[in-house]
Amino acid sequence: MTLLVAERLSRIYRLGDERAVGVEDTSLSIDQGEFAVLAGPSGSGKTTLLNLLGLLDTPDSGRLFFEGRDVSSLDESSRARLRREKMGFVFQAHQLIPVLSAEENVAFALWLRELPEQECCVRARRALRDVGLEGLETRRPGALSGGQRQRVAVARALVGEPALILADEPTASLDSATAERLLDLFVDLHSSRGVAFLFSSHDPRIVERARRRIELRDGRIVSDVTAVTAVTAIKSGASGGAS
Numbered sequence: 268m269t270l271l272v273a274e275r276l277s278r279i280y281r282l283g284d285e286r287a288v289g290v291e292d293t294s295l296s297i298d299q300g301e302f303a304v305l306a307g308p309s310g311s312g313k314t315t316l317l318n319l320l321g322l323l324d325t326p327d328s329g330r331l332f333f334e335g336r337d338v339s340s341l342d343e344s345s346r347a348r349l350r351r352e353k354m355g356f357v358f359q360a361h362q363l364i365p366v367l368s369a370e371e372n373v374a375f376a377l378w379l380r381e382l383p384e385q386e387c388c389v390r391a392r393r394a395l396r397d398v399g400l401e402g403l404e405t406r407r408p409g410a411l412s413g414g415q416r417q418r419v420a421v422a423r424a425l426v427g428e429p430a431l432i433l434a435d436e437p438t439a440s441l442d443s444a445t446a447e448r449l450l451d452l453f454v455d456l457h458s459s460r461g462v463a464f465l466f467s468s469h470d471p472r473i474v475e476r477a478r479r480r481i482e483l484r485d486g487r488i489v490s491d492v493t494a495v496t497a498v499t500a501i502k503s504g505a506s507g508g509a510s
């Protein structure tokens with residue numbers, strides 16, 4: 268089933284007389300449970316497009332549908348609710364709250380949804396275990412490695428059981444071995460939970476692991492290819508989809 272549809276989105280940045288194309292006339296659809304990467308050189312529009320799809324920014328023109336509903340003209344509080352309930356975000360720099368522990372950072376995403384505190388904590392601990400951080404719940408971000416911090420960010424994105432996780436260059440601040448392990452985690456979570464992933468990357472080793480590759484140039488999609496033999500396809504077959 269189709270999760271998200273973008274129809275002819277454009278976002279043009281204006282700085283005085285200058286005009287920069289963020290994305291232009293871009294259409295795209297993401298199915299439930301997809302695993303896709305946005306590739307393209309610096310300045311090609313990856314961040315702009317992710318921000319539009321994640322309702323963090325509004326397009327100048329075009330429409331966006333989420334689970335069949337036109338969400339283009341929702342007011343800010345409805346957009347915020349949709350983001351909290353249906354989406355998870357992972358950014359290049361983890362954006363964790365430095366004074367909160369790993370567990371509190373993850374639980375915070377649920378507190379915002381006004382769930383009972385006990386449930387927030389239980390679910391946060393479970394999410395941290397799922398990303399391989401059992402035993403580190405009480406550490407603050409400053410006492411974790413870069414890879415561990417990104418895992419906390421993934422746990423935070425995941426804890427609300429979103430339909431879609433949007434990740435902008437999630438591996439960019441990591442060394443290549445750590446980046447590969449984070450990708451392994453994405454692949455595992457994707458096959459065990461069926462959550463859709465859309466992440467941007469310009470690292471070819473990361474890009475080649477995605478089943479679907481969407482390539483941007485100058486704010487436009489220049490290719491959109493789904494490979495049958497990508498690692499995601501092989502792994503989901505091999506793991507038996509344990510949940």
Ligand SMILES: Nc1ncnc2c1ncn2[C@@H]1O[C@H](COP(=O)(O)OP(=O)(O)OP(=O)(O)O)[C@@H](O)[C@H]1O
Binds near residue numbers: 310
């Ligand atoms: N806040 C902004 N104000 C003005 N122009 C912007 C702004 N954000 C992005 N742009 C411009 O929009 C275009 C697309 O930028 P975007 O950040 O989406 O690219 P990107 O593919 O994410 O690049 P990178 O790989 O470097 O992160 C670029 O030309 C950029 O200069």
Ligand SMILES: [Mg+2]
Binds near residue numbers: 313314315435
């Ligand atoms: Mg970017």
